[in-house]
Amino acid sequence: MASGTKDAAQVIAELTATNANLREQIRSLEKTLWKRDHPVLRRALSVSDVMRMKKETYPFEGAWEEAFGRPEKNGVWFVWGNSGNGKTSFMLQLCKALSHFGRVAYDSLEEGASLTMKNALMTAGMQDVARRFVLLDRENMQLLSARLGKHKSPDIVVIDSFQYTKMSFKDYEAFKERHANKLLIFVSQADGNKPAGRTAVSVMYDASLKIFVSGFRAISKGRYFGSKGYYTIWEERANIYWGETKE
Template identity: 30%
Template sequence: MKAIGVNTFINKRFDTFAFDDAWKDSFGEPEKNFKMIVYGSSGNGKTEFSVKFAKYLATFGKVAYCSYEQGISKSLQDAIVRNNMEEVSGKVMFLSGGSLPDLIEYIRKSGSKIVIIDSLDYMKLTTEQFKVLIKTFPKKAFIIVAWSKNEAPKSQYGKDIEFMCDIKSYVENFRIKMPRSRFGGNKEFVIWNEGKTVKKNAQPSLFDTE
């Protein structure tokens, strides 16, 4: 147990990411150990957003992108190419397969500051396992991608983890219409400008990612 007085609390400084432009407008200036959940139906832009976000976050530190669902695939390669990820070469590593202990060992050895798990449902990440991750790495940021049903995380684990996250982002038609961030912002985030033409659960011809 730790106790802190009012004045000490008020004067305490927190280490944050200095987000700018659309990122700040939507997500504010999150602490460097923020937790975020990104959820939506297939074909609406979850992976496209995650790759785009990984590129932006790489300007602040190393990113581990855990591609449990798509693996090392052509569809993920296309997203990497579309987002010009070569500009952050060496700062983002894409992982596939492996168990939770394998992931923990990789994070520990790689020095990654941000971890993206795509997806919670495919990996079968439980609430208790998520607690292990954030307890093991209290200074790192975690972004969890999840499937959805009725505009909410599909699984009970996803619903539980949503409550534990600082930023909650529902993706539909290549937009995060109402991000909910404890750090401010909360304006709509546009993942793809043509996304408004995409019907719910449909797969646009340009994209073959989720």
């Protein structure tokens, strides 16, 4: 009889503990649902609040400022264009200009450390900024993300080209969020005047600076513009393409 009483007591204790655990789970679920239905809203900003904000920018000068003004640091830039229009040359010239403001890594997923890339580096005079520029030879996005997470990692990274990353838009958003303290510049193949592929188009719309390379000019398509709105990559070829050759 005592044994039976003991067994019943154990069952009651176990049921009591189970009920307590269930009550705790219910309370936790209720809190979660309450937070979902009662989101904490951030304070709306007045015009004066926005005007007082100090934003770090890249202090471009000369031709760079005339093309793109002084864009805000970090975030995402997106560059696209068809082959043979000076896209790689532009990217290396841009890297050289940006190297004055931070360390730059160029992840060449498409060309890698090929002879054509070597020649392009030489033509752009990248030896002049060798201490602030590195070329990554087809480093996949997982390895690149690990690199960017390390201490003293590059401040600016070029990913060329977006199509070779195999990223979905969700992958892109996660990568951007993970490295919000970097400037991420995605280079894309083109389909006519638009980036090639639906995901690339979505990333282009999300980017803060959009640059279309055509006829040896890099043309700002938003959201930053200078007095000209374009950067000339190769003046002689650009003049021929755009019909501006002087007689």
